[in-house]
Amino acid sequence: MLQIDLWKRVLIWGVVALGLVLALPNAFYTRVEVHNDAMAAIELGADTPENQEKSAAWPTFLPSRLVNLGLDLRGGAHLLAEVKVADVYQTRLESFWPEVRDALRPERATVGTIRLQPSPPDELRVRISQPEGMTRAVELVRGLARPVVTLTGAGATDLDVRADGSDIVVTLSEAEKAATDERTMRQSLEIIRRRIDEVGTREPTIQRQGFDRILIQVPGIGSAAELKEIIGTTAQLTFQPVVGRAADAGAPAGAGNEVLPSLDEEGVFYILEQAPVVTGEDLVDAQPSFDQNGRPAVNFRFNPSGGRKFGDYTAENIGNPFAIVLDDEVISAPVIQSHIPGGSGIITGNFTVEESTNLAILLRAGALPAGLEFLEERTIGPELGQDSIDAGKVATLVAFVAVLVYMALSYGLFGLFANVALILNIALLFGMLSLIGATLTLPGIAGIVLTVGMAVDANVLVFERIREELKTAKGPARAIELGYEKALSAIVDANITTFITATILFVMGSGPVRGFAITLGLGILTSVFTAIFVTRLLIVIWFERRRPKTIEV
Amino acid sequence: MRLKLVPDETNFDFFGRPKLWLGISVFLILLSFGSFLIQGLNYGIDFRGGTTIRTESAQPVDVGAYRDALNALELGDVLISEVFDPTFGPDQNVAMVRIQAQEGEEAVTPELITAAQAALATVAPDIQFVSVESVGPKVSGELIRTAALAVALAIGAVLVYIWLRFEWQFALGAVVALVHDVVLTIGIFSELQIRFDLAIIAALLTIVGYSLNDTVVVFDRVRENLIRYKSRPLKEVLNLSINETLSRTFMTSVTTLLALIALFVLGGDVIRGFVFAMIWGVVVGTYSSIFVASTFLLWLGVKRDWTTTGDGGAGTQFADVDA
Numbered sequence: 006m007l008q009i010d011l012w013k014r015v016l017i018w019g020v021v022a023l024g025l026v027l028a029l030p031n032a033f034y035t036r037v038e039v040h041n042d043a044m045a046a047i048e049l050g051a052d053t054p055e056n057q058e059k060s061a062a063w064p065t066f067l068p069s070r071l072v073n074l075g076l077d078l079r080g081g082a083h084l085l086a087e088v089k090v091a092d093v094y095q096t097r098l099e100s101f102w103p104e105v106r107d108a109l110r111p112e113r114a115t116v117g118t119i120r121l122q123p124s125p126p127d128e129l130r131v132r133i134s135q136p137e138g139m140t141r142a143v144e145l146v147r148g149l150a151r152p153v154v155t156l157t158g159a160g161a162t163d164l165d166v167r168a169d170g171s172d173i174v175v176t177l178s179e180a181e182k183a184a185t186d187e188r189t190m191r192q193s194l195e196i197i198r199r200r201i202d203e204v205g206t207r208e209p210t211i212q213r214q215g216f217d218r219i220l221i222q223v224p225g226i227g228s229a230a231e232l233k234e235i236i237g238t239t240a241q242l243t244f245q246p247v248v249g250r251a252a253d254a255g256a257p258a259g260a261g262n263e264v265l266p267s268l269d270e271e272g273v274f275y276i277l278e279q280a281p282v283v284t285g286e287d288l289v290d291a292q293p294s295f296d297q298n299g300r301p302a303v304n305f306r307f308n309p310s311g312g313r314k315f316g317d318y319t320a321e322n323i324g325n326p327f328a329i330v331l332d333d334e335v336i337s338a339p340v341i342q343s344h345i346p347g348g349s350g351i352i353t354g355n356f357t358v359e360e361s362t363n364l365a366i367l368l369r370a371g372a373l374p375a376g377l378e379f380l381e382e383r384t385i386g387p388e389l390g391q392d393s394i395d396a397g398k399v400a401t402l403v404a405f406v407a408v409l410v411y412m413a414l415s416y417g418l419f420g421l422f423a424n425v426a427l428i429l430n431i432a433l434l435f436g437m438l439s440l441i442g443a444t445l446t447l448p449g450i451a452g453i454v455l456t457v458g459m460a461v462d463a464n465v466l467v468f469e470r471i472r473e474e475l476k477t478a479k480g481p482a483r484a485i486e487l488g489y490e491k492a493l494s495a496i497v498d499a500n501i502t503t504f505i506t507a508t509i510l511f512v513m514g515s516g517p518v519r520g521f522a523i524t525l526g527l528g529i530l531t532s533v534f535t536a537i538f539v540t541r542l543l544i545v546i547w548f549e550r551r552r553p554k555t556i557e558v
Numbered sequence: 559m560r561l562k563l564v565p566d567e568t569n570f571d572f573f574g575r576p577k578l579w580l581g582i583s584v585f586l587i588l589l590s591f592g593s594f595l596i597q598g599l600n601y602g603i604d605f606r607g608g609t610t611i612r613t614e615s616a617q618p619v620d621v622g623a624y625r626d627a628l629n630a631l632e633l634g635d636v637l638i639s640e641v642f643d644p645t646f647g648p649d650q651n652v653a654m655v656r657i658q659a660q661e662g663e664e665a666v667t668p669e670l671i672t673a674a675q676a677a678l679a680t681v682a683p684d685i686q687f688v689s690v691e692s693v694g695p696k697v698s699g700e701l702i703r704t705a706a707l708a709v710a711l712a713i714g715a716v717l718v719y720i721w722l723r724f725e726w727q728f729a730l731g732a733v734v735a736l737v738h739d740v741v742l743t744i745g746i747f748s749e750l751q752i753r754f755d756l757a758i759i760a761a762l763l764t765i766v767g768y769s770l771n772d773t774v775v776v777f778d779r780v781r782e783n784l785i786r787y788k789s790r791p792l793k794e795v796l797n798l799s800i801n802e803t804l805s806r807t808f809m810t811s812v813t814t815l816l817a818l819i820a821l822f823v824l825g826g827d828v829i830r831g832f833v834f835a836m837i838w839g840v841v842v843g844t845y846s847s848i849f850v851a852s853t854f855l856l857w858l859g860v861k862r863d864w865t866t867t868g869d870g871g872a873g874t875q876f877a878d879v880d881a
Binding site: 384407416448452498557 | 560561562566612614645668671672686687688689690691692693694696697701704705707708711712715716719720723756757759760761763764766767768770771772774775778779782802803805806809810812813814816817818820821823824825826828829832833836
């Protein structure tokens with residue numbers, strides 16, 4: 006009567022063995038971590054004997070994936086940033102002004118003089134002196150609009166142009182705004198990811214959340230402020246023609262020019278043409294290096310179009326100074342000595358080695374397209390994390406032992422079977438957490454504790470049922486079989502309802518809630534598996550060997 | 559000899575004093591509502607916005623000196639409390655400083671944190687800021703909305719599931735029990751002014767899951783007994799079902815409580831509020847699955863003939879797992 010096919014037995018033991026192997030690295034956490042770090046370093050080219058030795062600490066044929074420890078356990082920084090996507094509209098419209106000017110210039114006879122007007126950030130206002138020519142002017146500017154490539158906005162163009170008295174008002178169309186927002190978000194994510202990667206910390210989480218937010222979690226970093234410094238620096242690099250020098254920031258600059266301070270010379274200001282020759286967006290590489298005097302400097306290289314612009318400009322302006330501007334400060338304003346073809350150059354300034362390295366990183370990672378506003382920041386110190394881990398470990402261990410003892414006392418031999426299954430259950434849970442790279446948080450530990458409770462419940466349901474069936478005395482084998490059969494619907498219903506709540510928690514929740522939902526949800530899967538299959542298999546094997554006439558549950 | 563908390567055969571009359579149990583529940587629910595209305599919840603920064611700084615120092619915490627240092631900064635409402643925990647070391651003196659969200663600020667203000675830390679460092683030079691958390695008002699409002707939505711969704715989803723698997727009367731009974739548990743848990747958080755933050759929402763939803771687990775097991779047995787004893791009155795069937803599942807109910811509650819109590823005592827102060835909510839939930843959830851859910855089922859009455867597949871087959875059509 007009590008039979009389980011051989012292939013099923015093999016499958017069950019197979020799953021258990023797989024789970025144990027996957028969970029194994031977590032038992033040697035530090036050692037595996039050292040191994041993983043060394044392997045990563047070797048992959049990046051740091052193939053030193055030291056790293057080789059470290060990587061040998063854990064055999065490569067064994068799995069090496071670990072459960073990620075959450076920030077609350079490891080310490081680290083958490084930031085939730087909102088990308089101010091609307092910032093980009095202004096830049097887009099500003100860059101459009103030269104085009105408008107060039108398009109209207111040939112039509113001076115009908116539109117008169119063309120002047121840029123001050124306007125709110127999301128529109129471009131151009132005044133023409135002969136409003137009679139407005140129809141023609143609007144037509145011309147409209148002609149500059151380009152189609153937007155989106156999935157939904159087929160046929161839409163990127164600009165809305167209208168006349169307002171003697172002003173032509175240009176705004177971005179809704180379709181273009183949506184497309185721009187999407188681009189801005191992707192770019193911001195990419196740039197933040199690159200900047201954090203450059204610092205080389207372990208397992209950062211960088212995720213888009215909702216429409217315009219980015220969640221950044223970096224374990225092991227000292228504080229959220231430090232993290233903000235890494236990602237928040239804009240590093241907007243431009244090369245601008247120099248008009249002159251001035252002694253104060255209020256110096257008259259003239260139309261189309263701006264006054265910017267010098268980075269290292271106190272009280273020196275430069276008057277620059279606003280439109281840059283080349284911007285940092287054309288950069289393809291930047292490396293820290295040293296100039297001919299042995300001082301720290303940064304080497305850079307442009308892409309072909311940037312290189313051509315840079316080459317043409319230097320050829321035409323030999324003997325004139327031009328300014329290298331970083332984040333609205335003039336790093337240096339060297340005089341162009343000769344034509345610089347090939348699109349590479351060097352930035353020198355009063356840098357320390359560290360500064361030049363940081364500058365190279367910032368340049369390489371590019372500028373953030375829009376400003377960030379930080380909505381949430383959390384720093385958890387490593388000591389607090391360690392305290393939490395220690396407390397969590399002790400508590401889990403005590404909880405575990407208490408449950409094991411209680412089960413053994415209540416159900417005797419069957420309780421021992423349940424205990425074996427419970428231990429395997431926790432191992433399986435850790436195996437699965439490692440496999441999917443889930444993060445273990447403090448509430449996650451609570452989730453594991455609850456899993457212990459739930460796992461026991463499935464066994465309790467079965468055992469209680471077997472007890473009941475024994476009373477109607479159909480023989481032990483039949484009682485066991487009926488016990489499992491009849492308890493199944495209660496186990497399934499109870500666990501599915503809990504699983505539903507875990508899923509909702511996972512989808513809706515963030516941070517600690519999500520960490521809890523993961524362990525609870527996976528714990529339900531593993532506990533149903535161990536309760537229905539593993540304990541049953543253990544009981545069947547025992548029953549086959551002993552063939553008891555009576556059983557006591 | 560086996561350890562048995564509940565004898566093998568029990569024959570308690572769970573519905574003998576319905577007014578008493580109902581009275582207790584209604585009283586506690588009113589108390590919860592009253593407490594919630596009068597003093598409200600002690601929202602953590604997750605839901606209120608602001609900054610909490612956890613400090614640690616070898617010197618004993620002098621709350622008054624901390625307060626004086628921070629008052630000079632004019633930060634508005636500042637809450638300072640010393641934290642005691644048996645797991646702390648001898649020279650570990652921990653305090654929590656909570657600073658309200660600043661007027662007119664949508665985001666986090668880093669200057670404020672730096673200023674507050676500097677001020678505290680003048681009082682206790684060796685002070686360490688083991689955790690600093692800041693939530694802007696923009697996010698905190700959203701967090702509370704999502705949290706409420708999550709709880710509502712979870713309850714709605716299980717309502718549908720039980721309705722499909724059982725009958726609508728069961729679903730309603732289970733959901734009334736759930737709402738009962740959630741209200742009582744919010745009530746005790748309000749009454750004891752325990753900090754209510756995101757993790758507590760996780761606890762609330764676990765309570766939903768756990769209480770449901772209990773209720774479903776009882777209901778499952780009710781359904782089985784309804785088919786077996788077609789002519790016995792509903793009240794007797796319910797009573798029998800609860801008695802039959804009583805030893806399981808206790809066994810599971812005790813193991814879960816054992817684990818939770820270990821976590822409560824030894825798990826450190828950071829998650830104590832969270833674990834407390836779960837312990838309370840297990841106790842209340844066990845109570846409600848017996849006294850609230852089943853009483854409701856008794857009131858609503860339930861279709862007795864489960865074998866026909868005619869007009870009333872809706873409740874059993876998805877339920878053939880246990881055939």
